Amino acid sequence: MVHKCCVDSCWNTKRANLTFHRFPLGDAERLRQWLFALNMDVKTPLHILSKLFVCQKHFQHDDYYDAANQPSRRGRLLKPNAVPTQFRHTHTSETGGPTAHTRVEHSNK
Numbered sequence: 001m002v003h004k005c006c007v008d009s010c011w012n013t014k015r016a017n018l019t020f021h022r023f024p025l026g027d028a029e030r031l032r033q034w035l036f037a038l039n040m041d042v043k044t045p046l047h048i049l050s051k052l053f054v055c056q057k058h059f060q061h062d063d064y065y066d067a068a069n070q071p072s073r074r075g076r077l078l079k080p081n082a083v084p085t086q087f088r089h090t091h092t093s094e095t096g097g098p099t100a101h102t103r104v105e106h107s108n109k
C-alpha cells in the first residue's frame with residue numbers, strides 16, 4: 001500500500017523521503033482540529049481516517065520534538081498537540097484580477 005498525503009493539492013507519496021503522520025484517532029479533540037485544519041468532514045469515519053496520512057510539509061518545525069531527543073528514530077516525531085497548519089492555497093489570486101496572459105493565442109490573423 002502506498003502512503004499518500006491526503007491534503008488537497010499535495011501529492012507527496014512515501015517515496016519522497018518525507019515523514020508521514022497518521023491522524024490522532026485516539027484523541028477526539030485533536031482529531032477534530034486536524035479535520036478542521038484540513039477542511040475535511042468531522043464525521044469522516046475512523047476506519048477511513050486510519051488509512052490516511054498527512055506529510056511533514058504541513059507542520060511547522062516547532063511541531064516536532066527536537067531531533068536530539070530522538071536519536072534512534074527514523075523520521076521525526078510530532079508533539080502530542082501538533083496540528084497541521086501549513087497549506088499552500090494556490091487558488092487564491094494575489095492581484096485579484098482575471099488572468100489575461102492566455103489570450104495571446106490566435107491574435108494575429
Ligand SMILES: [Zn+2]
Nearest residue numbers: 005007010055
Ligand atoms: Zn502533504
